[in-house]
Amino acid sequence: MNPVVRGVAVYLFLLVVFRIMGKRSLSESTTFDFVLLLIISEVTQQALVGQDYSLTGAFILITTLISLDLIFSLIKEKFHLFGKIAEGVPLIVVDQGKPLTKRMRKCKVSEEDILEAARFHFGLEKMEQIRYAILEKDGSISIVPEKEKASIK
Template identity: 45%
Template sequence: MDSVLRAAVMYFVVWVLFKVAGRRSLADLTAFDFVLLLIIGEATQQALLGDDFSVTNAVLIISTLIAMDVVFSYAKQRSPALAKLDGGPTIVVENGQPLKARMRQARLTEADIMEAARSNQAVVDMADIQYAIIERNGTLSIIPRPQAQQ
């Protein structure tokens, strides 16, 4: 039972830490982000396993983590308040104007937005962006202005 409790606590601790850290998709990970994830994984392993490195304990921990994720996803479907904890899409550019406060909150720069605009929509000027939206998963969706789609 100790393993199940440790798994549950670590699930929520890591979930909260990643919510505080902000949204970023795996495609946007820097080398530093990747190294940080590896270190977090190793530290989490030590906290989860303690001194019990048996296969049974590992299966119990993995099963607990997956079960918690499934339960949490069902709970989010049934509770709008809980679903809000997961965040929603955030508009960071509107009618060609960067929304600086939202960009700061999402830790995005204009260069990040323009990189997504060039790669996804072949848009090369901020003025040609109707909306740039950071999605729940951290990806940037670019909606060009109608005249920019030509």
């Protein structure tokens, strides 16, 4: 099969599947996610290359993937809604120290995940010390500490 068609098909399929799986799947946070990404990359490699081991085939595939990425970034620039749908938008999961549990359940984020991010970035100890926790587009959690409480020793 034509490498361009293969490249486009694999790229689009992976894009849709990862969006369906949800944000957290890409953040490589657990062993399960790591194993999943490892295996998926191996399977993808076979589907992309097939039996074509030529240098030209590899160049065509790389060009295809980079062009697709470029095209998508141009579309995202032009149509903001497309970018929001394709990549998602950030979601606030903690507001003024209060975990927003319904949101957290929907996007599979636990309180432990948030506390881990809070410890990692700011050395925070408790949920009350977090002003905002945001689940970013790439699946990572960013923390805005509560100013006064963060400084309490």
